[in-house]
Amino acid sequence: MTEIAIRVEDLGKQYRIGEQIIGYRTLRDTLVDIAAAPFRRLSSGIRGSTSIERQETIWALRHVSFEVHPGDVLGIIGRNGAGKSTLLKLLSRITEPTEGIASIRGRVGSLLEVGTGFHPELTGRENIFLNGAILGMKRVEIERRFDEIVGFAEVEKFIDTPVKRYSSGMYLRLAFAVAAHLEPEILLVDEVLAVGDAEFQRKCLGKMSDVSQQGRTVLFVSHNMSAILNLTKKAIVLDEGCLVLHTSTEEAVDHYLASGFSQTGERLWRADEIPFTAAPFRPLALRVLDPDQRVAETLRSSEPITLEFDYTLDKAITGLRVGIVLMTNRGEYVFTSFDTDALEQFENFSMRQPGRYRSRCHIPADFLNGGQYTVTVIASAFRVKRYFREDGALTFNVDSTGSPGAHWPESRPGPVRPWLDWQIEEISVDDIVA
Amino acid sequence: MSVVDAQREESQLSLTIVKPSRGWAGVNLRELWSYRELIYFLIWRDIKVRYKQTLLGAAWAILKPFFSMIVFSVIFGSLARIPTDEVPPPLFYFAGLLPWVFFQDGITKASNSLVSGRNLITKVYFPRLAIPLSSVVAGVVDFCLAFLVLLGMMVFYGYRPTQAIWTLPLFMLLALATALGGGLWLAALNVAYRDIGYVTPFIVQAWLYASPVVYSATLITGDLWQVVYGLNPMAGVVQGFRWAILGVGQPPTSSLLASIAVALSLLISGVLYFRRMERTFADVV
Numbered sequence: 001m002t003e004i005a006i007r008v009e010d011l012g013k014q015y016r017i018g019e020q021i022i023g024y025r026t027l028r029d030t031l032v033d034i035a036a037a038p039f040r041r042l043s044s045g046i047r048g049s050t051s052i053e054r055q056e057t058i059w060a061l062r063h064v065s066f067e068v069h070p071g072d073v074l075g076i077i078g079r080n081g082a083g084k085s086t087l088l089k090l091l092s093r094i095t096e097p098t099e100g101i102a103s104i105r106g107r108v109g110s111l112l113e114v115g116t117g118f119h120p121e122l123t124g125r126e127n128i129f130l131n132g133a134i135l136g137m138k139r140v141e142i143e144r145r146f147d148e149i150v151g152f153a154e155v156e157k158f159i160d161t162p163v164k165r166y167s168s169g170m171y172l173r174l175a176f177a178v179a180a181h182l183e184p185e186i187l188l189v190d191e192v193l194a195v196g197d198a199e200f201q202r203k204c205l206g207k208m209s210d211v212s213q214q215g216r217t218v219l220f221v222s223h224n225m226s227a228i229l230n231l232t233k234k235a236i237v238l239d240e241g242c243l244v245l246h247t248s249t250e251e252a253v254d255h256y257l258a259s260g261f262s263q264t265g266e267r268l269w270r271a272d273e274i275p276f277t278a279a280p281f282r283p284l285a286l287r288v289l290d291p292d293q294r295v296a297e298t299l300r301s302s303e304p305i306t307l308e309f310d311y312t313l314d315k316a317i318t319g320l321r322v323g324i325v326l327m328t329n330r331g332e333y334v335f336t337s338f339d340t341d342a343l344e345q346f347e348n349f350s351m352r353q354p355g356r357y358r359s360r361c362h363i364p365a366d367f368l369n370g371g372q373y374t375v376t377v378i379a380s381a382f383r384v385k386r387y388f389r390e391d392g393a394l395t396f397n398v399d400s401t402g403s404p405g406a407h408w409p410e411s412r413p414g415p416v417r418p419w420l421d422w423q424i425e426e427i428s429v430d431d432i433v434a
Numbered sequence: 435m436s437v438v439d440a441q442r443e444e445s446q447l448s449l450t451i452v453k454p455s456r457g458w459a460g461v462n463l464r465e466l467w468s469y470r471e472l473i474y475f476l477i478w479r480d481i482k483v484r485y486k487q488t489l490l491g492a493a494w495a496i497l498k499p500f501f502s503m504i505v506f507s508v509i510f511g512s513l514a515r516i517p518t519d520e521v522p523p524p525l526f527y528f529a530g531l532l533p534w535v536f537f538q539d540g541i542t543k544a545s546n547s548l549v550s551g552r553n554l555i556t557k558v559y560f561p562r563l564a565i566p567l568s569s570v571v572a573g574v575v576d577f578c579l580a581f582l583v584l585l586g587m588m589v590f591y592g593y594r595p596t597q598a599i600w601t602l603p604l605f606m607l608l609a610l611a612t613a614l615g616g617g618l619w620l621a622a623l624n625v626a627y628r629d630i631g632y633v634t635p636f637i638v639q640a641w642l643y644a645s646p647v648v649y650s651a652t653l654i655t656g657d658l659w660q661v662v663y664g665l666n667p668m669a670g671v672v673q674g675f676r677w678a679i680l681g682v683g684q685p686p687t688s689s690l691l692a693s694i695a696v697a698l699s700l701l702i703s704g705v706l707y708f709r710r711m712e713r714t715f716a717d718v719v
Contacts, residue, residue: 004446011452015717089716090452090560091452092559093450093452094555094556094557094558094559094716095454095558095713095714095716095717096452096454096455096713096714097452097453097454098454099454100453101452101453102451102452102453103449103450103451103452104450104451104452105447105448105449105450106447106448107448108450110557110558110559112557112558113553113557116553116554116557116558117553117554117557117558119479119483121482121483121486122479122483124484126479126482129475130475130478130479131458132474133474133475134475134558134560135558136472136558136560138471139471149718162486163468180574188535268672370473434436
């Protein structure tokens with residue numbers, strides 16, 4: 001029996017609401033906070049010390065226990081906010097757990113974000129050393145692997161240029177190259193593949209599978225189910241901070257895709273969110289539905305996807321068209337489509353009476369590529385008035401499991417991934433000569 | 435594969451325990467030492483980046499105290515005619531400004547260091563002390579550059595360094611300890627309360643006038659004031675600096691002990707507070 005590489009026992013992390021859970025803060029928040037701070041202090045002084053315990057808290061992770069053997073590659077799946085990143089942050093000691101214990105045998109390298117500590121003013125060469133040191137590499141190690149890193153990143157010509165002059169692609173390649181040449185016994189990887197172009201993602205995946213074949217222990221967080229399937233044999237599923245499943249990757253992915261992990265597949269409009277210029281059009285709800293008509297955040301590309309838009313008309317509108325613009329999260333357009341595109345519909349609904357409506361459309365199976373998509377909704381009368389438009393009203397993930405070519409662990413460029421009718425035939429040499 | 439194996443043998447697969455910690459924690463010097471290369475690179479980065487994309491580059495290390503010297507010489511020397519211990523005002527002010535600017539830069543940069551290094555703190559683990567430490571230490575290079583100018587000025591005014599010049603590193607250490615101690619407090623507080631970013635300039639300004647930079651320490655008379663003065667380590671540093679280089683004023687003997695004691699307690703309390711708050715940095719910053 002070999003030693004355990006990572007043993008996690010009853011690990012838990014509690015956040016005070018308003019600390020980490022709120023994703024980002026605006027300058028206004030900060031200003032308001034600064035202005036309110038003395039008063040808050042004052043009021044907490046009056047209420048006494050109990051106010052600290054009364055602050056609302058949330059468990060980002062709780063009662064999580066599992067073991068990883070040396071050389072295992074463990075996938076971690078769960079929807080946004082399930083505690084995946086928190087788990088990696090605890091294991092890499094960026095933040096402390098509130099309860100429980102984890103013992104880790106071996107040097108830990110974490111790739112929670114590529115390019116950590118890159119300084120725009122420094123050259124590529126300088127950043128390799130700085131970033132390497134930050135990631136825990138010794139200087140001799142960096143020197144030894146320097147040429148390899150530069151080669152992998154394909155930035156030889158620009159190695160003495162400040163990285164602020166780099167294109168975003170070069171920047172990412174260099175950042176990943178440094179991280180990819182870390183040689184720890186245990187590697188924690190979070191969503192590195194969410195950035196960069198398809199070519200870069202393919203390279204990352206290739207490197208990741210190299211790493212896992214070298215017998216190193218890897219914990220791998222990703223929304224990309226085919227990457228998880230290809231790189232890991234076992235996986236854990238997290239939901240609302242709890243470990244719900246620790247099993248083979250296939251089973252975990254099926255569970256994840258099948259269970260209604262549906263919190264963000266829906267956009268509901270409150271009355272105060274609707275601009276008054278939209279009147280008499282009032283958006284109510286936008287949903288992404290799986291084949292069972294359940295609201296879903298992640299859908300399979302091998303199954304049809306339904307988009308459903310509910311709205312109310314307070315007055316009749318002539319020539320109204322309601323539609324969607326689908327874009328990838330990298331901002332590429334996939335298509336624009338309106339509910340009155342068909343001539344028949346256009347004539348039937350030339351004048352839309354007051355009332356409540358639902359416009360829905362179906363994206364066929366085997367059409368979208370894997371990835372994240374955003375939906376923009378539009379309600380307008382052509383060349384008369386745009387009543388309402390919301391960019392990125394909704395985001396959903398498409399998982400490319402079962403789509404064409406999914407047996408190759410790579411991401412494919414392009415927003416669509418249809419089955420095309422391929423024929424392969426052998427043609428004799430004579431034909432070529434002729 | 436072979437590389438990994440070699441490392442395995444070498445590191446004997448160190449065991450890391452992740453668990454909640456309670457109460458006060460001391461400095462883990464061994465851990466800090468094992469991260470010495472990172473600290474070195476952070477210092478190196480701070481020095482490299484400091485004057486990037488400036489026209490004059492590292493000349494700013496000299497110009498900053500130089501401009502202040504001119505202003506002080508005109509206002510306090512020529513207009514207000516504050517006595518400068520018989521030393522030409524420019525030399526008097528410049529000698530005082532050198533340790534002061536080192537201290538001021540150190541404490542200001544340190545207090546802001548965690549906030550500006552937030553993307554490091556939230557993405558990688560390393561002893562957090564490395565960040566404010568490197569911002570303070572990086573100032574040594576600026577100091578050394580400006581010190582060369584001071585030597586030039588001494589030649590110009592016909593001053594020769596005194597025998598006591600060997601005590602200079604001692605005063606520098608005292609300034610460093612004070613800057614780091616204060617910087618650790620402010621940095622840790624700044625993580626939770628961004629007010630510190632607004633307060634620091636005022637603290638530094640008040641501290642400037644509480645130290646004999648624009649005036650001579652000989653102006654401070656009366657036992658009570660002397661004692662109060664001794665509580666400000668920077669008073670001892672500035673006074674001692676002028677004494678060690680120019681041979682003016684009193685050697686800050688009795689008050690020096692008090693200064694050292696105050697600086698050390700500031701440093702130790704700063705480290706303790708920093709280490710206590712350190713656990714939540716990544717969550718709060």
